[in-house]
Each structure stands twice: as structure tokens, then as C-alpha cells.
Amino acid sequence: MGxxxxxxxxxxxxxAENLKSLGEPLKVAAISAEKPKLVIQKGKVGEKYKxxxxxxxxxxxxxxxxxxxKTNVERFLKEYIxxxxxxxxxxxxxxxxxxxxxxxxxxxxxxTEVIESDxxxxxxxxxxxxxxxxxxxxxNKSFSEKDAAKTFKDIMLAISCCHANGIVHRNISTKTILYxxxxxxxxxxxVDFSLSKKMKHKHALKEPIGSxxxxxxxxxxxxxxxxxxxxxxxxxxxxxxxxxxxxGGHKVNDIVASIKEGKLHLDKSHCQHLSGEAKDLLKKMxxxxxEARLSAQQVLEHQWIKSYNNDTISSIPLxxxxxxxxxxxxxESKLSDALFSFVATQISDSAEDKILEEQFKAMDKNGDxxxxxxxxxxxxxxxSPGTNVDPKKLFSEIDRxxxxxxxxxxxxxxxxxxxxxxQKEELEKVFQSLDIxxxxxxxxxxxxxxxxxxxxxxxxxxxxxxxxxxxxxxxxEELKEYLISRA
Ligand SMILES: [Ca+2]
Ligand SMILES: [Ca+2]
Ligand SMILES: [Ca+2]
Numbered sequence: 001m002g003x004x005x006x007x008x009x010x011x012x013x014x015x016a017e018n019l020k021s022l023g024e025p026l027k028v029a030a031i032s033a034e035k036p037k038l039v040i041q042k043g044k045v046g047e048k049y050k051x052x053x054x055x056x057x058x059x060x061x062x063x064x065x066x067x068x069x070k071t072n073v074e075r076f077l078k079e080y081i082x083x084x085x086x087x088x089x090x091x092x093x094x095x096x097x098x099x100x101x102x103x104x105x106x107x108x109x110x111x112t113e114v115i116e117s118d119x120x121x122x123x124x125x126x127x128x129x130x131x132x133x134x135x136x137x138x139x140n141k142s143f144s145e146k147d148a149a150k151t152f153k154d155i156m157l158a159i160s161c162c163h164a165n166g167i168v169h170r171n172i173s174t175k176t177i178l179y180x181x182x183x184x185x186x187x188x189x190x191v192d193f194s195l196s197k198k199m200k201h202k203h204a205l206k207e208p209i210g211s212x213x214x215x216x217x218x219x220x221x222x223x224x225x226x227x228x229x230x231x232x233x234x235x236x237x238x239x240x241x242x243x244x245x246x247x248g249g250h251k252v253n254d255i256v257a258s259i260k261e262g263k264l265h266l267d268k269s270h271c272q273h274l275s276g277e278a279k280d281l282l283k284k285m286x287x288x289x290x291e292a293r294l295s296a297q298q299v300l301e302h303q304w305i306k307s308y309n310n311d312t313i314s315s316i317p318l319x320x321x322x323x324x325x326x327x328x329x330x331x332e333s334k335l336s337d338a339l340f341s342f343v344a345t346q347i348s349d350s351a352e353d354k355i356l357e358e359q360f361k362a363m364d365k366n367g368d369x370x371x372x373x374x375x376x377x378x379x380x381x382x383x384s385p386g387t388n389v390d391p392k393k394l395f396s397e398i399d400r401x402x403x404x405x406x407x408x409x410x411x412x413x414x415x416x417x418x419x420x421x422x423q424k425e426e427l428e429k430v431f432q433s434l435d436i437x438x439x440x441x442x443x444x445x446x447x448x449x450x451x452x453x454x455x456x457x458x459x460x461x462x463x464x465x466x467x468x469x470x471x472x473x474x475x476x477e478e479l480k481e482y483l484i485s486r487a
Contacts, residue, residue, distance in 0.1 A: 038094075038098050039114070042116055043115055045079075045120070045122040047069075048069060048070075048115070049069065049075065049077060050066060050067055051077075052067050052074065060080045061079035062079060064078075064079075065077075065127060070432050070433040074127050075124045075127050076125045077122055078122070078125075079123075080120060080123075082120055093121065093123075096195070097111055097123060097193075100193040100196070102165055105158055105408055106187065107161075107187065107189055108189065109191040110126045112124050112126060128178040128179060128181075128189050128191065129179075130180055130181045131178065132174060132175050133151075133188070134175050136179065137240060142240065142242060145241065145308065148241055149304065149307075150308065151188055153305050153308075153309050155172075155188060155233060155236065156233065156299050156300050157361065157367050157369065158190040158369075159172065160296035160369060161368060162196075162226075162229070163295070164370070165369075166198055166199045168196060168198075169195070169196050170195040170228065170229070171194070171210050171232075172190075172233050173211045173235075173236065175192075177190060187354075199226060205224050205228070213245050213247065214231075214232040215228070216228040216232065216259075217288050218290050220256060224290065225290065227290035227293050227295075229296075230285055231290075234282060234286040238286070241278060241282075247262075260288070261288075264282060264283060275304070280304070281299070281305070284302070297366055300366075300367040335451065335454045335462055337400060338451045339451070340418065340483075342434075343422065346426065346430045346433065349420075349421065356415055356416065357412075360408055360411050362379075363378075369407075370406060371406040371411065372405060373392065376391060376406060377391040398411065418483075421487070428476060431479055436449065440475070441475055442473060442474040442475075443472070443473055447459070465482060466479065
């Protein structure tokens with residue numbers, strides 16, 4: 001597969017009209033700073049991704065570590081073979097993907113593409129290589145309270161963001177929390193939304209599902225709400241701190257009885273090392289009465305979490321620089337947003353991302369995964385006290401989809417150091433992945449294929465600005481110049 005041919009400088013015979021003859025190319029997901037919509041691309045996944053490693057096999061199909069053949073970006077791929085999957089299951093899978101699309105948080109795994117062929121449905125997501133929380137616990141036996149509190153806060157931030165969006169995960173366990181990479185300070189990601197559900201009203205959920213050991217008592221009674229996730233997270237916290245589950249038993253029935261009874265035995269010897277604050281939080285998360293159980297935001301405000309996570313905005317490095325970008329950035333059009341979003345999916349700087357992510361979390365005072373005008377305003381006051389930037393104007397520019405909140409992606413898009421990003425060598429890969437037929441020039445249809453839904457007047461403006469030699473095609477140098485001038 002021709003992934004790395006460097007035809008970038010060769011003259012091109014391509015004309016915008018002749019593209020149709022190249023057949024139906026795979027579409028790149030149209031990612032923009034606006035609220036993402038689920039775009040199912042039609043095509044063969046093997047034309048776009050090659051398999052690096054088989055990670056596992058289930059009854060519906062396998063899951064793999066894969067690599068984009070044009071950009072070399074590695075991803076996670078889960079396949080559902082249609083011959084092995086019922087129509088109902090496929091519908092549920094699509095529903096859960098739709099649900100996950102609505103969540104935009106650094107600790108929630110991101111689906112990047114969905115590709116469907118006659119034979120299979122393929123979900124492509126960001127790749128986590130650090131393994132499950134389960135593996136980390138069995139390796140270390142248990143966590144110190146200090147280490148647990150950092151990881152657990154991120155778990156709760158992910159859950160809090162789901163709940164703020166009306167989404168119940170329903171399968172929180174040490175198996176659905178993954179480390180992004182092998183580094184000791186790796187981020188965690190909440191994954192596997194296959195059982196997740198959008199809540200329409202209180203006590204709306206009826207199906208008794210999940211992993212038994214983590215299931216809340218009311219789930220067995222088939223009437224419950226988002227508080228079931230708090231219970232499961234309480235079980236996760238208990239396992240992290242104690243090294244074994246709180247409610248055990250030899251048979252499933254024994255475990256269920258033990259959960260319904262809800263006795264924690266925090267005075268027993270295996271819990272002796274726990275601080276009073278840790279015990280208090282466990283009790284309040286594992287309260288049999290869901291009404292008395294803490295909410296995700298209340299957990300985040302609990303003294304145990306706070307005492308080990310005392311980061312304030314000012315304790316995070318480089319924040320002023322981030323704010324400077326935030327203030328300077330002004331995207332002029334939907335097309336420009338889409339182009340820069342696409343660049344962001346292909347060129348990432350993990351060190352920069354981490355700083356921006358910490359900045360976002362520090363500004364997100366109530367931990368619901370989105371920034372209000374007040375949260376942006378107080379961050380601005382703290383870091384740029386003398387600034388004459390109007391926070392309302394700044395806010396409305398960053399809030400691209402006019403939702404009244406600045407989401408994580410919106411924040412990242414606005415605060416990234418674009419000048420640095422677009423001058424990186426990887427920009428060539430961005431160009432190649434847009435270049436259908438790999439002839440070294442981008443015609444209007446190359447762009448339209450990757451960025452659907454842009455008005456023709458915007459395309460005309462773009463070509464006027466970017467096509468320096470006016471030959472109707474955009475070369476690599478022209479694209480680069482255009483992006484630099486607008487970064
Ligand atoms: Ca917030
Ligand atoms: Ca928004
Ligand atoms: Ca040109």
C-alpha cells in the first residue's frame with residue numbers, strides 16, 4: 001500500500017472534473033469545532049488502515065491495533081462482522097456510538113471514524129496502549145491514597161461530564177478504565193460505552209445490566225438512574241485502595257445478596273490503613289439508598305479528592321502562554337475551522353496537549369467538563385489581570401457551536417499553538433491524506449470529499465486566497481502558506 005510516496009512536488013495532470021473516475025474514495029470524517037455529527041463512511045476499512053496487532057476476539061468480531069496507511073497514525077479498531085451480529089445488536093452499537101459522540105472530554109475515549117461495508121461495521125477510536133486499571137491494580141496490589149486520588153479524580157471527571165450530558169455509562173469497572181500509554185503519569189480514559197444510555201427522565205433505566213461485582217443494588221430491582229455509576233465508581237475506588245472487591249461471594253447470588261445488604265466492614269483489618277476521609281467517601285458512594293448517595297459533582301468536592309488534588313490554575317505551568325493563544329486565535333470561517341480541526345487530528349503534540357488539558361480542567365471549577373463564561377472570566381482575571389480583552393467577546397468566539405459552553409475540543413482548538421503546529425514536517429502527511437490518487441495536487445473535489453457541507457462561496461474564497469499560481473489546484477506549498485498565514 002503506497003503510504004509514503006513523496007509525489008508532492010511533481011507536476012499534476014489532475015483536474016477537478018476528473019475525480020469522479022477514481023471511484024468512490026473513503027471519506028475522511030468531517031471533524032469540525034462544531035458539535036460533531038456521526039458520519040458513517042462507506043468503504044473497505046482495509047484500504048485505509050492496516051492491522052498492526054490483533055488485540056482480542058469476541059463473538060461479533062475482533063479488535064485490533066491499526067495504522068492509517070497514509071498518515072501512520074495508530075488507532076484502535078473494533079469490527080462487528082454483520083454475519084455474526086444481530087440487527088438489534090448493530091442498532092445498539094450505533095446508538096452507543098451516537099451517545100459517545102456527544103461527550104467531549106479528555107478522560108473519555110474518542111471515536112474518530114466509523115466505516116461500514118457490506119460485510120462489517122468498523123469503529124475506529126483513539127488508541128490506549130497502557131492497559132486496563134485491573135492490570136495496574138494486580139501488579140501493585142493496591143494504590144497509595146495519594147496515587148489513587150489523582151487517577152480517581154480523572155475517573156470522576158469523566159463520569160461527571162457524562163452525567164452533565166444526561167448519559168449513564170452503566171459499565172464502570174476496572175476493565176473499562178484504560179491508561180492511555182505506558183508512562184507513569186499516563187492519563188486514564190473511560191472506554192466501552194456499549195451499555196451506555198441517554199437518560200430521558202429520572203428512574204428511566206430498567207435493564208439489569210453491567211458487571212455483577214460493580215452493579216448497584218437498585219439495578220437488580222430494575223429501576224435506577226445515573227447514581228448507579230457512582231456506586232460502580234465506589235467499588236472501583238475500594239478495589240484501588242484495598243486490593244479486593246467490597247462485595248464478594250462464591251456464587252453470583254451470594255454477591256448480589258452482599259451488594260443488596262451493602263455492609264462495607266470498614267473497621268476490619270484489611271481496611272485499617274485507610275484514612276478517615278477515604279472511608280467517609282467510600283461510605284457515601286456506596287450508600288444503598290441512591291438518593292443518599294453522592295452525585296458525581298459532590299464526589300469531586302469531597303475532602304479526600306480535594307486534599308490530594310490541590311492544583312490551582314496558577315500552579316499549572318505555561319498558562320499565560322495558553323491564554324495568549326486563546327486571545328489571539330480568531331477563526332474566520334467554517335472552512336477554516338474544519339481545516340484546522342483536520343490538522344489537529346493528524347498532528348498532535350502530546351506535551352502541549354497535556355498542558356492544555358490540565359489548564360482546561362483547572363478552569364472547569366465544577367468538573368462538569370465544560371467551561372461557562374464565568375469560569376473563563378475568572379481564569380482570565382487570574383492570569384491576565386491587566387488585559388483589555390472582553391471576556392464575553394472572547395467566549396463567543398471560542399464557543400463555536402453557540403452551545404453556551406466552551407467544550408474541551410473548542411478549548412483545544414482555540415488555545416493550541418497553531419504557528420508551531422502547521423510548520424511541522426507532519427503537515428506533509430496531512431496533505432497526502434487529503435490527496436486522493438496521490439498525484440501531489442489538491443483539487444476542489446479532494447477538499448469537498450473530506451469537508452462536506454461547506455458553502456461554495458467559502459470554497460471560492462479559499463481558492464482565491466490559497467491558490468497562489470491560480471492553476472485551480474492547491475499544491476503542498478500553497479496549503480502550507482495558507483495555513484501559516486492564518487495560524
Ligand atoms: Ca464547568
Ligand atoms: Ca460550545
Ligand atoms: Ca496552485
